[in-house]
Amino acid sequence: MATIFTPGPALQSNSSEQNRFMEKLMAKILSFYDEQSLIDVTFKVSNPTAVVPAHRLILAAASPYFENLFRGEQGNNPVIEINDIDSDTLERLITFCYTGEAPITVNNVGAMLKAAIVLQLNDAINSCVDCIMKNINGYTLQAAYTLERETQCERLKQKLIEYEIKNFMEISRRVEFLSFDVEKLQRILESDNLNITREEDAYDAIKRWFNYDEPARQEQLPILIASLRLTQFDADFLLTHIQPLSGCELLAFKAISWIREPAARTKINIRFTEPRATCEKTLLALGSTEMNHNLLQYNKAEDKWQDYASLEIDYTYYCMILEDDNLIFIGGRKSGVSSKIVRSLNIRNKTWQNLPAMNQARCGHCVVELDGKIYAIGGLEGEEVLSSVERYTPSDGWESVSSLIVERHSAGAVTLNNKVYIMGGTNTPLRALKLVECYNPDSNIWTSCADMTECRVLPHVKVHKGHIYVLDTYSANRRQSVERYDPERNTWSKICCLNSDWARIAGMSLDNKLWLFGRLESDNVPSVSVYDEHNDRWVEKCSLHNVDGLFRCIVPVALVSMK
Structure with a gap:
């Protein structure tokens, strides 16, 4: 007579007693397995030929594959042949059904994953994928890609995509990247957590992928370009790089309109308008006095610099x-x-x-x-x-x-x-x-x-909005000239001077503006200024009281978190 087990109040109220009961029960079941006692099914396996004894009830509870097998026509047979799994792998996975553990290594993980998928052992599949990702590196990545294609394992596919998103700059330069299908690459590019420091990194990766097989990928290119945060580019970049791409003209037009016409943004249908979470920009600078070097991070919210690391450079x-x-x-x-x-x-x-x-x-x-x-x-x-x-x-x-x-x-x-x-x-x-x-x-x-x-x-030379800006480090007359190069016209033109005895321009525009670091006239404290292109002037932002000496390098990064 079938019964329905419902835990009684005593067991519900005393979880430690219930745990002890389950531990004793599992210990007894394992002893039966070790002693091969009360065995009611044996699997005959080849490669090499072996027999693997087990208990139907345990296997059926652990795996839908075994449950369906035992309910089928040959379910009552005392010996069942399995031909598509080798004996060592099957024995490990049978043990997994009893213990939830198996000796999974880099050498056997491929066979274990394939067999776990056949036997529908989801927990074992997860353990195999975890082993693969824990040991993944430049040498094992190709093997992981091959295993994913052979098994079509959805969990491994998802974990690999997470790895690719996190390590996108490295992955995008590997030869395997050039063979990604468009659906996979689109899924990666759409991620808000794509680990890049600027949107141009994603664009460059798309171009490498596209140029590998341009005729076959012509129609797929707009799909990937639409996955970019197009509004994070400036209008010149969109005109120069995006608009000339076949099928991307409308995408470029919408992004340019969004940038240039803020009042009309609610009427412009564009998919991504916010920067990626990983592209929230900050500035990192290296300040030094004699042999003391400090990495400093700019806190935009508080408009100040904070110490990030002290470096020993001799x-x-x-x-x-x-x-x-x-x-x-x-x-x-x-x-x-x-x-x-x-x-x-x-x-x-x-x-x-x-x-x-x-x-x-x-x-x-x-x-x-x-x-x-x-x-x-x-x-x-x-x-x-x-x-x-x-x-x-x-x-x-x-x-x-x-x-x-x-x-x-x-x-x-x-x-x-x-x-x-x-x-x-x-x-x-x-x-x-x-x-x-x-x-x-x-x-x-x-x-x-x-x-x-x-x-x-x-000179300090930086690119901003498709032009090259140049200024000197020092100026004898305290009025530094700044000039700008137009690569299309091959011409130089001067912009407003700086009331500064030394300065340098930041390595990337922050908030689509050009940033300058220097010591302004009649002020001995280094400061930060931003170029106001509309009024052709420099606007001071903040002082750098915790830095004494010239900057060796100024770089923008999205790699560090504010303290």
């Missing part, structure tokens, strides 16, 4: 660049000798790592990043002024590319429109330069551009 005249979540220090001078050293500081965990050294020692050089490659340009080796250029990729290390037309050090460099620009600097003690060169990585050629209006040594 050399000078190095260059820095932000690469994903690392500050990479390249070259420099120690004890009067130029250096090849390359070191990486992880911003998140504040740990150092040595990277492959450059081929040539350099100080006073320029460093830029373009399409996942880091370029070291010109500089000094001892007293020799360099024209040589080398670039770094994790796969190939440092390799030489075409040299500059004119050797130089103490110059400024940026990337714009998939090209590298270098300007100013000096190549003799008495000769300052206003020469500008442009490097095209596709042709590996440097070409001359229009000269700046003035010679500039140690």
Whole structure:
């Protein structure tokens, strides 16, 4: 006679008694299994041939597969053959049905996952996926992709997408990324948690994916472009990069209208208008006095700077660049000798790592990043002024590319429109330069551009809204000139002067504005200003009382949290 078990009041009110009862019950069941007592079913398995005894009731309770098997035609057979699972794997999973645990390793996880899916053991599937993700790295990722395709495991697929979202900058440069289907890539790009520091990173990844098979992906491109936060680009970028793409004209028009016509935004149907959670921008600066170096983070809400980390750096005249979540220090001078050293500081965990050294020692050089490659340009080796250029990729290390037309050090460099620009600097003690060169990585050629209006040594050069802005570090007359380069017209024009004896422009516009750091006239305290383009003037924002000395580098990051 069938009965329905309902826990009594005593067991409900005393969970410890219930737990002890369940522990005793499971211990007895396990002893039956270990002793092969009261066995009522045996599985005959090949590869290698073996028999695996078990209890029908336990297996049926643990898995819908076994429940349906035992209710079927061969359910009452004392011996049941299983041909699509090897004996070792089946025995481990039968044990899992009793204990909820199994010896899952990197070596057997593939077979275990496939068998767990066949046997409909969801908890075992979860354990297998957890093992895969716990041990995933650059070497095992390809195997994980292959296993996901073979098994069509939804949980593994979801966990891989979470991994790709979190490690998007690394994943987007792998060869496997180029074979992602459009649905998978769209799902990743739509995530608000996509781990990028700027929306341009997502655009660059789409372009790499698209260029891999342009004819086949032409119709899919608008789907991915629509997944971007288009309103986070400026109008010039949308006009230059998005509007020319086939099928993306309307997307660009809507985003430009949203940017330029705030009053009409409620009438514009555009999917994403807010920045991603990971792209909430902040500024990170490196301030120094002699050998004391401090990383500082700007708190926009409180309009002030906060200490983030203290660094030990025993050399000078190095260059820095932000690469994903690392500050990479390249070259420099120690004890009067130029250096090849390359070191990486992880911003998140504040740990150092040595990277492959450059081929040539350099100080006073320029460093830029373009399409996942880091370029070291010109500089000094001892007293020799360099024209040589080398670039770094994790796969190939440092390799030489075409040299500059004119050797130089103490110059400024940026990337714009998939090209590298270098300007100013000096190549003799008495000769300052206003020469500008442009490097095209596709042709590996440097070409001359229009000269700046003035010679500039140690200029600070930054890209903002499709133009290059340049100003000097120092000015003898306390009135610094700032000029702007238009790459389409190949022309330079001056904008308003700065009442400042030293300054530099931030590495990325914050809130779509150009930020400047300097010491304004009649004020000995460093401060932050923002360029008001409409009125052609600089507006002071805040002072930097906790920084004494020049900034070595100013970078925007979305990698650190406010303290």
